[in-house]
Amino acid sequence: MESLVLSDRFSDFYHAFHQDDQTAYVTLGVPFENIDPLAVLELNGDSDGTRFYWERPEYEMALAAGNKVAVLRNSGSGRFRNISRQSDSLLQTVRYFSEINHSMAGAHLAGGFSFFDQSMSGSWSSLGNASFFLPEWLLVRDGQFSMINITRPWNKKDSLEEIQNWFLDWINQFVSRLSNNIERSRILRYSVTPGGDIMPVESEAERIRWIHNVTKARQHISEGHYRKIVIARDLKLRTKNKVSSTKLVHFLRKEYPSCYTFMYQLNGDATFLGSTPEKLLSLHSQYIKTEALAGSIPRGNTATQDAILEKKLQESSKNREEHAYVLDAIKDKLSMLSDSLEYAPEPVIKKYANVQHLCTPVAASLRNNMNPVDIIEQLHPTPAVGGYPELDAMQKIQELEQIERGWYAGPVGWFNSNRRAEFSVAIRSGLIRRNHVQFFSGCGIVEDSNPEAEWEETRIKFIPMQKALEYALE
Numbered sequence: 071m072e073s074l075v076l077s078d079r080f081s082d083f084y085h086a087f088h089q090d091d092q093t094a095y096v097t098l099g100v101p102f103e104n105i106d107p108l109a110v111l112e113l114n115g116d117s118d119g120t121r122f123y124w125e126r127p128e129y130e131m132a133l134a135a136g137n138k139v140a141v142l143r144n145s146g147s148g149r150f151r152n153i154s155r156q157s158d159s160l161l162q163t164v165r166y167f168s169e170i171n172h173s174m175a176g177a178h179l180a181g182g183f184s185f186f187d188q189s190m191s192g193s194w195s196s197l198g199n200a201s202f203f204l205p206e207w208l209l210v211r212d213g214q215f216s217m218i219n220i221t222r223p224w225n226k227k228d229s230l231e232e233i234q235n236w237f238l239d240w241i242n243q244f245v246s247r248l249s250n251n252i253e254r255s256r257i258l259r260y261s262v263t264p265g266g267d268i269m270p271v272e273s274e275a276e277r278i279r280w281i282h283n284v285t286k287a288r289q290h291i292s293e294g295h296y297r298k299i300v301i302a303r304d305l306k307l308r309t310k311n312k313v314s315s316t317k318l319v320h321f322l323r324k325e326y327p328s329c330y331t332f333m334y335q336l337n338g339d340a341t342f343l344g345s346t347p348e349k350l351l352s353l354h355s356q357y358i359k360t361e362a363l364a365g366s367i368p369r370g371n372t373a374t375q376d377a378i379l380e381k382k383l384q385e386s387s388k389n390r391e392e393h394a395y396v397l398d399a400i401k402d403k404l405s406m407l408s409d410s411l412e413y414a415p416e417p418v419i420k421k422y423a424n425v426q427h428l429c430t431p432v433a434a435s436l437r438n439n440m441n442p443v444d445i446i447e448q449l450h451p452t453p454a455v456g457g458y459p460e461l462d463a464m465q466k467i468q469e470l471e472q473i474e475r476g477w478y479a480g481p482v483g484w485f486n487s488n489r490r491a492e493f494s495v496a497i498r499s500g501l502i503r504r505n506h507v508q509f510f511s512g513c514g515i516v517e518d519s520n521p522e523a524e525w526e527e528t529r530i531k532f533i534p535m536q537k538a539l540e541y542a543l544e
């Protein structure tokens with residue numbers, strides 16, 4: 071990268087904004103070596119303890135970011151509006167320069183929201199109800215193309231030469247840190263991973279309590295309080311060995327290529343990560359994609375068994391009902407933002423390693439250009455993770471679950487200054503803080519649900535994270 075030479079356009083760019091009082095940050099986008107962004111995150115080490123990773127292998131797009139230049143946080147019921155406003159103001163103060171014309175060339179904010187808006191305790195407190203960071207570096211791999219966006223605070227006194235040299239030095243240092251660490255990893259290549267014990271902290275009493283609460287939820291439904299509610303549970307584990315989050319993420323993306331694998335850590339504290347099949351929102355040129363994903367059945371052990379289960383899921387009125395609530399709610403919510411809604415007439419079956427789901431993809435064109443966070447505010451929570459009718463079910467979730475959901479089932483993702491965004495619903499996820507691990511899993515309850523079968527469904531949904539954890543012990 072020593073050959074990085076910024077064109078005359080950079081000098082024009084500098085002269086256009088350098089006396090401008092509105093400028094607080096400057097971002098430079100340049101092509102980068104086509105290297106795995108997760109390897110970069112791993113090789114770069116912890117730095118300031120703020121990291122983000124995002125990949126859905128089937129989309130051939132991966133994104134890694136590290137070090138915070140600015141952080142947006144908020145709590146309470148106005149958190150979406152507040153983050154939307156804060157992000158608009160922040161992004162207006164970032165001046166962006168790139169020789170590349172690409173929708174990922176720009177300033178990005180990465181982070182997300184907790185499920186509920188009540189204040190968070192314990193391990194969740196570092197992430198808060200809503201937090202995003204403007205990273206110092208963000209590496210994007212889009213198919214065969216890679217680029218890096220580098221952001222730094224702007225100081226009016228900096229000359230053109232100083233600023234050019236700063237970027238040049240930054241890139242050179244970054245690249246040499248990566249190559250030194252690659253050398254070090256080569257030496258360690260043959261070391262054996264010792265693994266380690268995982269101690270589950272789960273009891274029969276917990277199973278009985280959960281099943282009792284699901285039975286109670288069914289009773290509420292038959293009494294007409296609501297029609298669907300999603301009840302989750304957690305699995306607490308203690309590990310003897312240290313957990314490597316990047317190793318865990320590496321396992322997840324390999325095993326679940328059609329899921330979004332994500333990881334987020336703020337200020338070196340707890341890490342929230344997972345591999346979720348559920349898209350909340352993708353936004354590109356005012357075009358939104360989302361989906362109704364609800365209704366589940368296990369995978370079969372043989373092709374025939376699998377096909378039989380698939381047919382059973384397609385024809386199950388209980389699963390079709392659970393699914394229909396989600397689709398109806400999404401249609402209602404999106405019709406406020408768009409005049410053109412497209413969705414498949416029948417749900418399709420999406421198959422993952424351990425489970426298959428009913429899925430209806432939905433697409434829409436936005437009536438107005440909007441901050442993606444304002445769209446998220448409309449969409450979250452869908453009845454796939456909350457319930458139906460939304461408010462009646464939401465009030466009962468905490469009473470019936472008796473766990474702190476934190477960011478589980480919340481919107482997690484990124485958006486950028488080009489109004490491109492991608493957010494997932496953070497299910498099949500967990501929180502890791504030192505050797506304490508907490509995984510989450512839930513399922514939709516309707517009147518016909520069988521509590522024992524729902525317990526089994528949540529057990530199956532834990533498997534990916536449990537396997538990944540075993541793999542990630544150092």
Ligand SMILES: C=C(O[C@@H]1C=C(C(=O)O)C=C[C@H]1O)C(=O)O
Binds near residue numbers: 392454455513
């Ligand atoms: C809530 C979860 O999953 C949701 C519930 C589903 C169901 O009950 O069929 C299916 C997919 C998700 O919408 C979870 O995995 O934790």
